[in-house]
Amino acid sequence: MDFHLRCNSLKCRVQLKERAVVTTCSHIFCLGCADGLGLSHPPAGGRRCPACQSLLSNPDDAVSTILNPTEDYKTSVLSGLDPNTVMECAGRALGFWAYQSTQEIFYQEFLGKSLTEKYASLNTQMDKVIHNANSEMSTLHSKISDMQSANEQLEKKNQELADLNREKSKKLSQVTNLYNLLKARAMRSEMQTAASDTVSQTLNNLSSRKDSIIPTIQPALDSRPIPSKTRNQVRTPKTPSYPMSPEGIERLHRYQRSGTGSSRRAGGQNDPGTMAPPTGRPVWNAKSRK
Secondary structure (H helix, E strand, O other): OOOOOEOOOOOOOOEOOOEEEEEOOOOEEOHHHHHHHOOOOOOOOOEEOOOOOOEEOOHHHEEEEEOOOOHHHHHHHOOOOOHHHHHHHHHHHHHHHHHHHHHHHHHHHHHHHHHHHHHHHHHHHHHHHHHHHHHHHHHHHHHHHHHHHHHHHHHHHHHHHHHHHHHHHHHHHHHHHHHHHHHHHHHHHHHHHHHHHHHHHHHHHHHHHHHHHHHHHHHHHHOOOOOHHHHHHHHOOOOOOOOEOOOOOEOOOHHHOOOOOOOOOHHHOOOOOOOOOOOOOOOOOHHHHO
8 A cells, every 4th residue: 555654753753664563542653762752661650652641551552563464474363363353353453544544634634734824824924025025126116216317317417517617617718818818918018117117217327327427527628728729719710821922912822722622631631720629529531521
């Protein structure tokens, strides 16, 4: 059969295939649980079934049995018993099997119910988690939408500020160029004014120096002694006298006969009769003029 009995200890629940310990209260345990729970070696106060806590006072209330008997064991185990005993043993064995099957079904139902409740609880929690996640996702989506709109507005404002900054920079460049031009003009005007002031001051200084030098030189010239001959010549120029002819006509000097001869003399000598130029003044020469 595909169905196998399991150890009735809830902590074990192992499948029983070879040997097991059965009790008169229709419970079955594996050898390890039977030894651990005191069925194989009962204490002095008696033994009890670990599943239902029934008192097992008789020695045959818990016996070890073979679950996979051999053919010889099947032949000899009920041999010699009358049919009533055989049928009674078979009926009790069938009742034990039915009880174990029913208990396994109940256990599986309980396990299924527990798992179903746990699944329902987990499903509720999962639904709650999903609902919370969906709510959070909706909130995040709305926040993302708001942030995108705010980002678009900020980008638009940034573009406007960039355009305004570009326009302000252009105006600032124009104002700076105009300021530099006006500053250059002002500096040029100041330089011209300073140059004019410097020239005027220099001219004034030269004029004052000239005015201070001329009065100093003039008395020195006036105080210089003038020769009598020169003074007389300056005051009253002496008229030259020329030789008289027997008829009473003045004879011209040979240098006065021609227009050119009067101004040129041999050897470039000056006429002793002419007035010498004043001392300290340049002598005017016709040759130098020519």
